[in-house]
Each structure stands twice: as C-alpha cells, then as structure tokens.
Amino acid sequence: TVHDCKMIELPRMYDQRGSLTHISNGVQVPFDIVRTYYLYDVPGGESRGGHAHQELQQLMVSVMGAFDVIVDDGSEKKTIRLDRAYCGLYIPKQIWRELINFSSGANCLVLASMLYDEAEYIRNYDEFLQVKQR
Numbered sequence: 584t585v586h587d588c589k590m591i592e593l594p595r596m597y598d599q600r601g602s603l604t605h606i607s608n609g610v611q612v613p614f615d616i617v618r619t620y621y622l623y624d625v626p627g628g629e630s631r632g633g634h635a636h637q638e639l640q641q642l643m644v645s646v647m648g649a650f651d652v653i654v655d656d657g658s659e660k661k662t663i664r665l666d667r668a669y670c671g672l673y674i675p676k677q678i679w680r681e682l683i684n685f686s687s688g689a690n691c692l693v694l695a696s697m698l699y700d701e702a703e704y705i706r707n708y709d710e711f712l713q714v715k716q717r
C-alpha cells in the first residue's frame with residue numbers, strides 16, 4: 584500500500600567543507616541496487632512518471648532542488664515532497680507514481696532493483712487497477 588512508501592534517512596557527513604551522503608547496497612536500501620538513473624533538465628510545469636511497475640522497487644532522492652511524488656496504490660494516494668539530498672523515498676512494486684512540481688534545476692536520483700524492462704511497466708491506469716484487484 585502507499586503506507587509502504589517510506590522515507591529513508593540517509594547518512595549525512597557534514598562539515599565546513601559541505602555535505603556528503605553515501606548509499607551502499609544492502610545497507611540503506613531494502614533491495615539490491617542493480618541500476619541507477621537520474622532525471623534533470625525538467626522544464627517547469629512538466630511531470631514525470633505516470634506509471635507503475637510489476638516488480639521494480641526504487642529509492643528516489645532529490646539530490647538537488649525539490650519535487651513532489653504522488654504515490655497511489657489504487658485505493659489511496661499520498662503526496663510526498665522530496666527536497667533533501669539525505670532523504671530517500673522507497674517505492675515498492677505495484678505503486679502508481681507521478682512526479683510533479685519540479686523546482687528549476689531539480690535532480691532526481693533513482694536507485695532501482697532491476698534492469699530496465701519496458702515489459703514490466705504498467706503504463707495504463709485501468710490496467711493498474713486490474714492488477715491491484717487480482
């Protein structure tokens with residue numbers, strides 16, 4: 584459910600030289616990190632996502648700037664603002680998500696549990712609801 588979408592606080596090494604956050608496989612993330620990608624240069628007013636995944640789990644981090652993630656399990660929705668480079672949002676499988684309200688210069692880092700596979704995307708909302716009813 585959307586209640587399984589949890590913020591994970593990441594380590595933050597902070598001193599007068601600035602901040603550093605590290606993420607290691609098997610330590611901060613509840614899945615094996617197999618792939619990473621990032622969103623950037625998102626024009627104002629654009630949205631990303633608008634799909635769910637059959638199997639993929641993700642951790643999303645706003646490493647720069649801010650944006651909102653709307654997560655939806657088919658019966659409940661919740662909106663989470665990501666605006667800290669030391670906080671990751673864990674998204675389990677079969678959660679519909681939309682990323683909106685990107686600030687200018689926002690960077691969204693995504694750690695993912697599987698290689699890219701278009702076949703495991705659910706890009707149609709009605710199909711998503713059917714999957715959730717099974």
Ligand code: TYD
Binds near residue numbers: 618
């Ligand atoms: P898309 O799924 O539309 O991005 P979003 O998560 O914002 O909805 O992906 C954009 C394009 O990038 C699409 O053609 C698929 C491709 N893509 C890859 O080739 N590999 C990847 O790991 C990802 C995440 C996307």
